Amino acid sequence: MQEKELNDLLNKGKEAVEKGYIPSAQVFFSQVAEHKNSPEVRSYLAYCLAKSQGRTQVAAKTCIESIRREPDNPTHYLLLGRIHLLADDKVKAVQVLRQGANINKDQRIINEISKLGMRRAPVIKSLKRNHPLNRVLGKIFARLGLR
Structure with a gap:
């Protein structure tokens, strides 16, 4: 061929x-x-x-x-x-x-x-992604434009 x-x-x-x-x-x-x-x-x-x-x-x-x-x-x-x-x-x-x-x-x-649909790393890497602290901090940082 x-x-x-x-x-x-x-x-x-x-x-x-x-x-x-x-x-x-x-x-x-x-x-x-x-x-x-x-x-x-x-x-x-x-x-x-x-x-x-x-x-x-x-x-x-x-x-x-x-x-x-x-x-x-x-x-x-x-x-x-x-x-x-x-x-x-x-x-x-x-x-x-x-x-x-x-x-x-x-x-x-x-x-x-x-x-x-890539996600950003959690704010506090030592905690799980679905930990309440990571969820709250992630929302706050996103609203402030820090993430």
């Missing part, structure tokens, strides 16, 4: 992932992986595996390995963050997405972070 055909399949797979057509995306990425097994293709295949079969641990390990190989590619961070969200681990997802945003201001990562 020629490089142009591989890029077309890769773009079709990316578009299918963004639209939520995971089985189609998996087919496209599998075809690309037969000829070009790049870290990006492996990350997308891992995300498809997590989304379709729920195998989030295997998928996360694959994305982490891709990050080790290409630490400057924000796509790996985006997909790993989404995998953590599939595994109901919002804390890890936020950490990974913030790392990706620090490396590259990719709009997809910024959109994912904004969808999560």
Whole structure:
């Protein structure tokens, strides 16, 4: 297969992932992986595996390995963050997405972070977020414009 055909399949797979057509995306990425097994293709295949079969641990390990190989590619961070969200681990997802945003201001990562509805840290970090003192101080500081 020629490089142009591989890029077309890769773009079709990316578009299918963004639209939520995971089985189609998996087919496209599998075809690309037969000829070009790049870290990006492996990350997308891992995300498809997590989304379709729920195998989030295997998928996360694959994305982490891709990050080790290409630490400057924000796509790996985006997909790993989404995998953590599939595994109901919002804390890890936020950490990974913030790392990706620090490396590259990719709009997809910024959109994912904004969808999560990030909250500020509690006023008194040693107390739980829902502690009455943190809640009252948070409201007061917000009204005063200090937060």
